[in-house]
Amino acid sequence: MSKPEEVRVEEKLYQNRYVVDGGRSHIRVVSRGKPSANLMAMTTLCPAGCYTLTEAGQVEVAPDGCFECGTCRVMCEPSGEVEWNYPRGGYGVLFKFG
Amino acid sequence: MVEKFDCIVVGAGMSGNAAAYTLAKRGLSVLQLERGEYAGSKNVQGAIMYADMLEAIIPDFREDAPLERHLIEQRFWMMSEAAHTGMHYRSDAFNEARPNRYTILRSQFDKWFSRKVREAGALVLTETTALELIFDAYGACVGVRTDREDGIVHGDVVVLAEGVNGLLGSRAGLRQPPKADHVALAVKEMHFLPAETIEARFNVKGDEGVVIEAVGAISRGMTGMGFIYSNKECLSVGIGCLVSDFARSGQTPYGLLEAFKAHPSVKPLLEGSEVKEYAAHLIPEGGYKAVPQLCGDGWVVVGDAAQLNNAIHREGSNLAMTSGRIAAEAIFQIKSRREKMTRDNLARYPKALEDSFVMKDLRKYRDMPALLHTNSRNFFLTYPELVAKAMESFLRVDGTPKREKETTTIAAFRKARGWSGLFGDAFKLARAWR
Numbered sequence: 001m002s003k004p005e006e007v008r009v010e011e012k013l014y015q016n017r018y019v020v021d022g023g024r025s026h027i028r029v030v031s032r033g034k035p036s037a038n039l040m041a042m043t044t045l046c047p048a049g050c051y052t053l054t055e056a057g058q059v060e061v062a063p064d065g066c067f068e069c070g071t072c073r074v075m076c077e078p079s080g081e082v083e084w085n086y087p088r089g090g091y092g093v094l095f096k097f098g
Numbered sequence: 099m100v101e102k103f104d105c106i107v108v109g110a111g112m113s114g115n116a117a118a119y120t121l122a123k124r125g126l127s128v129l130q131l132e133r134g135e136y137a138g139s140k141n142v143q144g145a146i147m148y149a150d151m152l153e154a155i156i157p158d159f160r161e162d163a164p165l166e167r168h169l170i171e172q173r174f175w176m177m178s179e180a181a182h183t184g185m186h187y188r189s190d191a192f193n194e195a196r197p198n199r200y201t202i203l204r205s206q207f208d209k210w211f212s213r214k215v216r217e218a219g220a221l222v223l224t225e226t227t228a229l230e231l232i233f234d235a236y237g238a239c240v241g242v243r244t245d246r247e248d249g250i251v252h253g254d255v256v257v258l259a260e261g262v263n264g265l266l267g268s269r270a271g272l273r274q275p276p277k278a279d280h281v282a283l284a285v286k287e288m289h290f291l292p293a294e295t296i297e298a299r300f301n302v303k304g305d306e307g308v309v310i311e312a313v314g315a316i317s318r319g320m321t322g323m324g325f326i327y328s329n330k331e332c333l334s335v336g337i338g339c340l341v342s343d344f345a346r347s348g349q350t351p352y353g354l355l356e357a358f359k360a361h362p363s364v365k366p367l368l369e370g371s372e373v374k375e376y377a378a379h380l381i382p383e384g385g386y387k388a389v390p391q392l393c394g395d396g397w398v399v400v401g402d403a404a405q406l407n408n409a410i411h412r413e414g415s416n417l418a419m420t421s422g423r424i425a426a427e428a429i430f431q432i433k434s435r436r437e438k439m440t441r442d443n444l445a446r447y448p449k450a451l452e453d454s455f456v457m458k459d460l461r462k463y464r465d466m467p468a469l470l471h472t473n474s475r476n477f478f479l480t481y482p483e484l485v486a487k488a489m490e491s492f493l494r495v496d497g498t499p500k501r502e503k504e505t506t507t508i509a510a511f512r513k514a515r516g517w518s519g520l521f522g523d524a525f526k527l528a529r530a531w532r
Contacts, residue, residue, distance in 0.1 A: 007350065007352050007353045007356045009350070009352045012287070012352060012373075012376035013376065015373060015374055015375055015376055016375060016376060016377075019135070037345075038345065041344075041345040041348070044344075044348050044349065044350045045283070045341070045344050045345055045350075045351070047283060047285045047351045047352060047378035048378065049350075049352075067142075067377060067378040067379070068140065068263070069263065069283065069378045069379055069380050070262065070263030070276075070380050071281075071283050071341055071378075071380060073263065073275070074263075074275065074276055074277070074278050074281060074341055074380070075278055075341065075345060077275065078275075084265075085265070086133055086227050086265065087133075087227070088227055088245050089133045089224070089225035089226040089227040089244075089245055089246070090133075090134075090135050090224070090225030092140075093140070094134070094135055094139045094140075095138070095139055095140065095141065095142060095204070095205050095375065095377055096205055096374070096375055097203045097204070097205050097206070097288045097332075097374070097375050097377075098138055098139075098141045098142050098143065098145075098203060098204030098205035098206075098208070098377065
């Protein structure tokens with residue numbers, strides 16, 4: 001199995017349709033100092049690459065490409081580091097094929 | 099808009115549509131809430147649809163349901179780095195008047211199912227996100243608050259068909275949110291190719307289709323599986339692993355998918371395809387032991403929300419449809435006796451589910467998730483590599499005497515796991531399968 005070059009998830013997201021609810025983020029990272037291992041894991045685990053590590057060592061979320069899959073909720077809601085809600089009705093990802 | 103319905107169904111996936119259709123068809127007033135622009139716009143599945151369970155709800159579905167291909171061949175692949183050892187089953191008996199399994203595209207299928215629900219008389223409210231359950235002073239669920247203006251709706255019973263990541267039930271304390279080792283994260287791409295190309299590459303004709311399911315080196319020691327499903331004019335190509343395994347490994351799901359697509363056994367099947375969608379979804383993997391309480395005063399939970407998924411047989415939508423139908427039938431019986439939607443009365447649903455294939459199958463494999471999840475390196479990395487080496491040695495003709503080859507192969511298995519490990523694994527697997 002050949003090792004593929006760095007995979008750019010952004011390019012995959014271009015194929016999808018989204019109705020972005022401007023200014024309303026349905027997922028929020030609640031900063032509590034040093035990110036936990038679970039929150040850090042989201043920087044690789046999020047299938048849409050919504051989580052990034054800043055230079056200051058904080059984890060940020062920009063859920064424009066979010067699939068609303070709930071992985072980060074499963075990982076980080078129990079500790080309170082992530083607040084998770086579904087987008088308002090009609091907003092968010094819109095699967096053509098599903 | 100404080101309105102009162104016999105029943106409110108939260109969600110328009112397989113279980114929600116099955117429940118809403120069954121209830122509306124029996125004359126109950128049904129409100130169904132769906133947060134997507136249309137039913138199906140938020141739903142993701144491989145997807146294989148099992149005819150028997152849909153027939154129990156809509157017997158003549160084949161007349162107008164959007165079906166892709168009926169499956170005549172199944173390929174199980176055990177994958178090493180550059181090879182796969184396969185077990186294939188193909189039969190012309192699957193070319194029958196009423197085929198047993200079909201590939202579908204969920205967005206289109208769910209749109210069709212939702213139309214049937216509306217035709218049956220249910221009120222389907224799309225673009226409406228359910229925010230929380232409403233309870234009376236005695237703790238009975240009496241309705242749902244939505245994100246519409248004055249968006250409170252009341253019902254005698256709420257069917258929670260809110261999916262694996264449903265918030266309402268867990269936030270109301272009716273069940274635990276899923277745990278990282280009880281859910282798999284799957285990513286999938288839709289690869290478009292001309293129908294003739296798909297038919298030539300998979301050796302099928304007309305509406306015949308093939309399923310490939312693959313385990314081994316592709317999941318890099320994690321509990322996981324890759325898949326390729328043939329649709330009419332596209333292939334669903336994906337891979338999923340336990341969320342807890344992903345978190346530990348530091349692998350990205352899309353990196354894993356790219357590596358799966360680049361595997362020499364997979365790449366030629368996808369050559370020249372145009373990718374039109376990339377999606378992700380959680381799959382309940384906890385099995386029987388993760389199934390929560392299924393009903394209470396004024397509510398029932400069905401489908402993925404109730405963790406009703408058979409990971410060993412990769413069945414989920416049929417368990418969803420069946421649980422939705424059985425819950426609806428229980429509600430109808432209670433309603434027709436003019437009884438209240440109490441936990442005791444609604445317990446007809448879990449009882450009927452216990453007697454159905456849904457809980458029987460989940461109970462059969464109740465020890466399987468723990469076994470596969472704790473021994474993932476052996477089952478998904480060590481053994482596939484050993485089998486591949488054994489197969490290569492068996493087939494390569496290089497002048498080495500056969501007995502010497504056999505000795506080397508047996509020694510490789512023993513070195514990797516030891517006799518006690520080998521017999522232990524076989525014993526544990528047999529016991530969990532029983």
